[in-house]
Amino acid sequence: xxxxxxxxxxxxxxxxxxxxxxxxxxxxxxxxxxxxxxxxxxxxxxxxxxxxxxxxxxxxxxxxxxxxxxxxxxxxxxxxxxxxxxxxxxxxxxxxxxxxxxxxxxxxxxxxxxxxxxxxxxxxxxxxxxxxxxxxxxxxxxxxxxxxxxxxxxxxxxxxxxxxxxxxxxxxxxxxxxxxxxxxxxxxxxxxxxxxxxxxxxxxxxxxxxxxxxxxxxxxxxxxxxxxxxxxxxxxxxxxxxxxxxxxxxxxxxx
Numbered sequence: 001x002x003x004x005x006x007x008x009x010x011x012x013x014x015x016x017x018x019x020x021x022x023x024x025x026x027x028x029x030x031x032x033x034x035x036x037x038x039x040x041x042x043x044x045x046x047x048x049x050x051x052x053x054x055x056x057x058x059x060x061x062x063x064x065x066x067x068x069x070x071x072x073x074x075x076x077x078x079x080x081x082x083x084x085x086x087x088x089x090x091x092x093x094x095x096x097x098x099x100x101x102x103x104x105x106x107x108x109x110x111x112x113x114x115x116x117x118x119x120x121x122x123x124x125x126x127x128x129x130x131x132x133x134x135x136x137x138x139x140x141x142x143x144x145x146x147x148x149x150x151x152x153x154x155x156x157x158x159x160x161x162x163x164x165x166x167x168x169x170x171x172x173x174x175x176x177x178x179x180x181x182x183x184x185x186x187x188x189x190x191x192x193x194x195x196x197x198x199x200x201x202x203x204x205x206x207x208x209x210x211x212x213x214x215x216x217x218x219x220x221x222x223x224x225x226x227x228x229x230x231x232x233x234x235x236x237x238x239x240x241x242x243x244x245x246x247x248x249x250x251x252x253x254x255x
Contacts, residue, residue, distance in 0.1 A: 011115040011133045015149040020139045020177050022051050025116045027232050033085045034231035038111040040085045045092050046116045056087050056228040068222050084229045093125030096132040131167040135253050139177035142187040175203040205244040
């Protein structure tokens with residue numbers, strides 16, 4: 001008997017800007033789509049900047065102007081038969097309806113829909129959109145303001161939305177980002193203890209602070225890390241431990 005194809009709805013979400021939501025959305029979507037063969041679509045609902053839509057335009061321009069990347073893209077599209085995944089502009093209100101409508105008309109079955117959301121729960125429709133996710137991943141940094149807003153937000157999702165409302169949420173996962181390997185802050189131990197006391201889920205992996213997260217823009221670049229049209233370079237993935245993150249991610253979402 002055929003099982004019904006389940007599309008996962010996943011968001012990298014945080015109440016604080018600059019912690020890497022859009023970066024991780026791109027890295028994870030590109031790894032799944034271009035390296036692991038899943039069919040992915042991204043909904044960019046991060047009004048007004050729509051940074052992922054802008055990133056895709058820059059990425060396509062960069063590939064066309066760089067012979068090495070152009071050959072990589074050509075090989076990928078011909079041997080894997082993988083075109084670039086769609087990035088759909090949306091807003092938080094009506095986001096789930098828009099995603100379901102996209103799925104119903106897609107010529108190929110979509111495995112994962114990623115949502116890049118605004119960084120504030122005050123945005124109309126945002127809580128409803130978050131309640132429709134199957135998995136939420138939240139990057140955190142050892143910064144008091146980031147941690148306070150994240151823990152309040154995560155507890156709201158866990159204790160109010162998941163317990164009281166109609167929700168699809170199966171997991172909410174915090175993970176450390178921008179960890180400096182040269183210095184060990186006591187803040188990590190304090191926050192790890194607090195996260196445990198609050199009964200929140202913390203992923204074992206820690207993403208190291210890396211220059212590679214900054215957008216590569218050199219015209220003679222031989223590799224890319226954060227790109228919407230090519231997978232992240234494997235050496236760069238190892239260097240910042242994103243490869244470990246992906247193993248844990250796949251285990252959590254059961255892909």
